[in-house]
Amino acid sequence: MVRERETPFDDEQARFSAGVLGMWILLAVLAVLFVAAILGYLAVRIDNGSAFIPANAPSLPLLLLVSTAFLVLSSLTMQMALRAARTGGASQGRMMMATLGLALGFLVVQALAWRGLLAEDFGPTGSLYAWTFFVLTALHGAHVVGGLPPMVITTWRASRGAYTPENHRGIAYCAMYWHFLDGAWLVLYATIWLGSIR
Amino acid sequence: MTTLDTRPHITDEVPGNYLTFRRGILSWIFTLDHKRIGVMYLVAVLSSFFVGGVMALLVRTKLLFPGEVSWMTADQYNKAFTLHGAIMVFLVIIPSIPAALGNFVLPIMLGAKDVAFPRLNLFSFYLWVMGAACAVYSLLAGGFDTGWTFYTPYSSQFGAGGTIPVLVGVFILGFSSIFTGLNFIVTIHKLRPPGMTWFRMPLFLWAVYATAIIQVLATPVLGITVALLVVERAFNIGIFDASMGGDPVLFQHFFWFYSHPAVYIMILPGMGIISEIIAVHSHRHIFGFRFIAFSSIAIAIFSFLVWGHHMFTSGQSPLMNVLFSAITFSVAIPSAVKVFNWLATLYKGSISLNTTMLYGLAFIFLFTIGGLTGIPLAVLSTDIHLHDTYYVVAHFHYVMMGSALIAMVGGLHHWWPKMTGRMFSEFWGRIGCTLVFVGFNVTFFTQFMLGSQGMPRRYYAYQPEFKMYHHISTGGSYIMGIGFVITAIYLIHSLFAGKKAPANPWGGASLEWQCSSPPPHDNFATTPRVGDCYDFSAVHWDEKLQGYVVDTEAHVAAARSDSASGKGH
Numbered sequence: 001m002v003r004e005r006e007t008p009f010d011d012e013q014a015r016f017s018a019g020v021l022g023m024w025i026l027l028a029v030l031a032v033l034f035v036a037a038i039l040g041y042l043a044v045r046i047d048n049g050s051a052f053i054p055a056n057a058p059s060l061p062l063l064l065l066v067s068t069a070f071l072v073l074s075s076l077t078m079q080m081a082l083r084a085a086r087t088g089g090a091s092q093g094r095m096m097m098a099t100l101g102l103a104l105g106f107l108v109v110q111a112l113a114w115r116g117l118l119a120e121d122f123g124p125t126g127s128l129y130a131w132t133f134f135v136l137t138a139l140h141g142a143h144v145v146g147g148l149p150p151m152v153i154t155t156w157r158a159s160r161g162a163y164t165p166e167n168h169r170g171i172a173y174c175a176m177y178w179h180f181l182d183g184a185w186l187v188l189y190a191t192i193w194l195g196s197i198r
Numbered sequence: 199m200t201t202l203d204t205r206p207h208i209t210d211e212v213p214g215n216y217l218t219f220r221r222g223i224l225s226w227i228f229t230l231d232h233k234r235i236g237v238m239y240l241v242a243v244l245s246s247f248f249v250g251g252v253m254a255l256l257v258r259t260k261l262l263f264p265g266e267v268s269w270m271t272a273d274q275y276n277k278a279f280t281l282h283g284a285i286m287v288f289l290v291i292i293p294s295i296p297a298a299l300g301n302f303v304l305p306i307m308l309g310a311k312d313v314a315f316p317r318l319n320l321f322s323f324y325l326w327v328m329g330a331a332c333a334v335y336s337l338l339a340g341g342f343d344t345g346w347t348f349y350t351p352y353s354s355q356f357g358a359g360g361t362i363p364v365l366v367g368v369f370i371l372g373f374s375s376i377f378t379g380l381n382f383i384v385t386i387h388k389l390r391p392p393g394m395t396w397f398r399m400p401l402f403l404w405a406v407y408a409t410a411i412i413q414v415l416a417t418p419v420l421g422i423t424v425a426l427l428v429v430e431r432a433f434n435i436g437i438f439d440a441s442m443g444g445d446p447v448l449f450q451h452f453f454w455f456y457s458h459p460a461v462y463i464m465i466l467p468g469m470g471i472i473s474e475i476i477a478v479h480s481h482r483h484i485f486g487f488r489f490i491a492f493s494s495i496a497i498a499i500f501s502f503l504v505w506g507h508h509m510f511t512s513g514q515s516p517l518m519n520v521l522f523s524a525i526t527f528s529v530a531i532p533s534a535v536k537v538f539n540w541l542a543t544l545y546k547g548s549i550s551l552n553t554t555m556l557y558g559l560a561f562i563f564l565f566t567i568g569g570l571t572g573i574p575l576a577v578l579s580t581d582i583h584l585h586d587t588y589y590v591v592a593h594f595h596y597v598m599m600g601s602a603l604i605a606m607v608g609g610l611h612h613w614w615p616k617m618t619g620r621m622f623s624e625f626w627g628r629i630g631c632t633l634v635f636v637g638f639n640v641t642f643f644t645q646f647m648l649g650s651q652g653m654p655r656r657y658y659a660y661q662p663e664f665k666m667y668h669h670i671s672t673g674g675s676y677i678m679g680i681g682f683v684i685t686a687i688y689l690i691h692s693l694f695a696g697k698k699a700p701a702n703p704w705g706g707a708s709l710e711w712q713c714s715s716p717p718p719h720d721n722f723a724t725t726p727r728v729g730d731c732y733d734f735s736a737v738h739w740d741e742k743l744q745g746y747v748v749d750t751e752a753h754v755a756a757a758r759s760d761s762a763s764g765k766g767h
Contacts, residue, residue: 022318033419
């Protein structure tokens with residue numbers, strides 16, 4: 001059977017540069033999505049003033065600082081993996097493994113933070129304040145979870161040294177997405193923190 | 199007329215076109231070929247158009263009677279018009295031109311082998327299918343009766359049982375649209391062959407590019423909005439819930455921040471098609487190329503700044519109303535730039551009054567009415583009276599249906615020979631177009647009268663004084679329905695019994711007319727040479743081929759000397 005063409009590009013470089021542009025557009029799409037969510041939050045937060053925060057609301061979980069550290073670190077290891085791939089270095093696999101581990105760590109800590117709030121009877125349906133906290137963190141968490149399958153594949157391929165100076169498309173796209181999620185979380189965290197001040 | 203079978207190098211002679219390249223159902227299901235994906239979209243979109251059209255006819259038939267009817271309750275009526283609106287907007291008009299026709303012709307017009315990401319393209323199509331499946335499931339789960347706008351708090355706290363499934367469907371369809379837009383932007387940036395500069399690019403591609411920018415930047419807002427609405431409906435709490443300190447009007451802001459640009463997602467590619475049709479079928483260089491091209495970009499930019507004009511009666515501040523009203527007026531400028539340039543192209547052109555051109559002219563006429571009737575809606579004082587009346591219904595049908603869909607049908611005729619390799623019946627084509635045009639005006643012009651006299655939209659019953667207008671309007675919708683049925687019949691008939699199409703039946707000079715009909719799998723054997731796609735001086739009728747041929751040498755040479763002398767477009 002005649003095989004169909006998987007890409008219209010004749011050379012790897014052109015294909016890569018198209019892929020990078022495509023990734024930038026995808027990140028723009030996700031950025032609009034996060035910005036819209038943040039604006040929606042700010043609208044109701046500012047509308048209600050300090051009455052938005054119920055009197056018995058606990059302060060923001062300190063665990064968020066831990067998860068933030070995990071995510072920032074994972075961004076660093078991701079960049080080191082990419083650098084190794086660009087030079088064909090053997091550490092690409094180890095670095096990807098570390099990134100994946102830190103990503104899972106981030107999710108676990110976020111879940112612990114959630115559990116802590118639930119234990120304090122601060123569930124999402126109790127008030128709009130709690131609701132927005134859970135929805136915004138879940139929105140970001142969903143994007144982290146969505147990034148895991150490509151991350152696992154990339155880690156598996158990197159551990160076999162699949163990425164070379166000539167072809168490291170997969171790991172480069174992964175890195176773009178991961179840095180975006182890192183940045184998005186920092187903005188989101190700052191917003192939630194500002195919103196938590198009475 | 200000479201018999202056609204004796205002609206050389208017609209489709210049969212081409213060693214395999216995209217339809218015969220591979221065979222079997224699996225070769226379609228897993229295809230990565232932009233042409234096949236375009237055809238699958240086309241079949242899907244036209245099937246949805248049929249369902250949405252039947253819903254429209256049911257609604258109009260109910261409105262023959264001012265009161266209750268035995269065969270449709272008020273609740274069913276609400277569901278029928280909601281289904282009509284949601285299907286036509288999300289399943290038909292938004293994907294019709296970019297995803298169906300655009301997918302087919304964009305890479306060929308550009309001179310590329312495919313879109314930049316063929317797999318993502320196929321994925322977009324299956325997202326569309328999943329979105330449509332959610333809508334069908336929603337019907338089984340009780341349907342939805344919120345109107346296509348899903349306004350809160352009705353949608354979040356009341357509404358029929360199928361509201362959540364259809365919102366999930368809209369979310370998925372949004373991502374289908376986003377991925378198509380992403381693909382087209384990258385394709386246009388990265389796959390232009392040598393010589394295909396931005397200002398050598400056909401205006402259809404400019405329009406699709408502008409559309410893609412809107413798809414990519416506006417649709418995510420719809421995504422997050424319906425996601426928040428789904429969660430709110432499921433858990434009974436959310437930022438649109440006033441009892442918790444939320445704001446239902448916030449939903450309207452979010453919704454229209456997408457859905458107003460979405461209007462331009464629907465109309466811009468239609469305008470692109472009209473630029474092609476008007477130039478090719480009047481055999482005259484498009485007038486004001488750069489103005490038309492940049493007006494597409496201008497419309498795309500303005501589209502993000504006018505959403506508040508849907509909310510003049512929502513209680514937003516008077517200052518906001520004034521600002522949105524003023525910016526709305528400014529949209530008239532790029533729109534009128536296009537209309538005047540099309541008219542200037544027609545002037546002294548050698549106009550072929552064929553079916554395709556009739557649709558093109560119908561577009562200009564209907565779009566002008568649609569645009570001008572928008573002015574009283576942008577004026578704050580008159581809008582208070584006209585808001586939520588049939589006047590609004592008539593206005594947006596002139597733009598959405600009379601313009602966007604008519605352009606889509608025109609484009610379908612324009613590229614039909616290219617897509618299928620067959621010619622349709624001109625005789626029946628003209629009859630079909632005339633019936634659609636007449637039926638459309640009878641249906642919707644009447645509704646301007648209804649609305650300005652105070653008939654509210656979406657009402658099941660009405661006062662006796664509106665009866666005559668409703669009857670005329672319903673009669674018009676039947677005429678239109680007959681027109682579309684005739685169109686469907688002769689198009690399907692042409693697949694089996696139509697004359698074989700030459701490569702260039704209309705005398706076009708853009709690249710898609712320079713590959714065979716239907717195109718081969720790879721579109722072009724060698725990288726095509728690019729001339730001025732609106733320079734028809736090197737296009738000649740060939741009696742033997744029963745089609746036009748482009749003298750490529752002369753065509754490219756003319757373009758070169760133009761750019762050398764700085765004439766260009």
